[in-house]
Amino acid sequence: MDGTLFDALPKETAGLVIEALGAGNLPPATLPALQRLLQRGVPVVLVSRCFNGMAEDIYDYEGGGVGLKQMGVTFCQGLNGQKARIKLIVGLSSGLSGQALAEYVNNAVS
Numbered sequence: 001m002d003g004t005l006f007d008a009l010p011k012e013t014a015g016l017v018i019e020a021l022g023a024g025n026l027p028p029a030t031l032p033a034l035q036r037l038l039q040r041g042v043p044v045v046l047v048s049r050c051f052n053g054m055a056e057d058i059y060d061y062e063g064g065g066v067g068l069k070q071m072g073v074t075f076c077q078g079l080n081g082q083k084a085r086i087k088l089i090v091g092l093s094s095g096l097s098g099q100a101l102a103e104y105v106n107n108a109v110s
Contacts, residue, residue, distance in 0.1 A: 006033035006036070015083050015089075016043070017047060020055060022055055026068065031062070044073045044074065045076050045084050046068060046075050048102050054077050055075045062105065076105050076106055084105065
């Protein structure tokens with residue numbers, strides 16, 4: 001997987017939920033396109049594809065959660081992709097953005 005699909009998103013894309021591998025990791029080839037999305041101000045939410053998985057910033061290699069979090073990706077813990085998408089839509093529709101949107105979407109208990 002590379003960043004072709006990310007680059008193909010329309011300019012008016014309001015947000016994106018990615019179902020990542022394992023604990024929330026992406027192939028390194030996706031990172032340049034992901035960075036371009038984030039630079040455009042598109043909120044990117046990450047969940048795990050795994051049945052009982054949880055997206056976390058624990059792996060520190062290219063495409064790992066640590067780097068993704070540093071890039072500005074929001075981790076949504078405890079929700080699958082479909083539920084995270086609905087939550088992102090609700091947050092965006094409520095006028096949330098930036099850190100307020102990230103805190104709303106992230107299901108982690110602090």
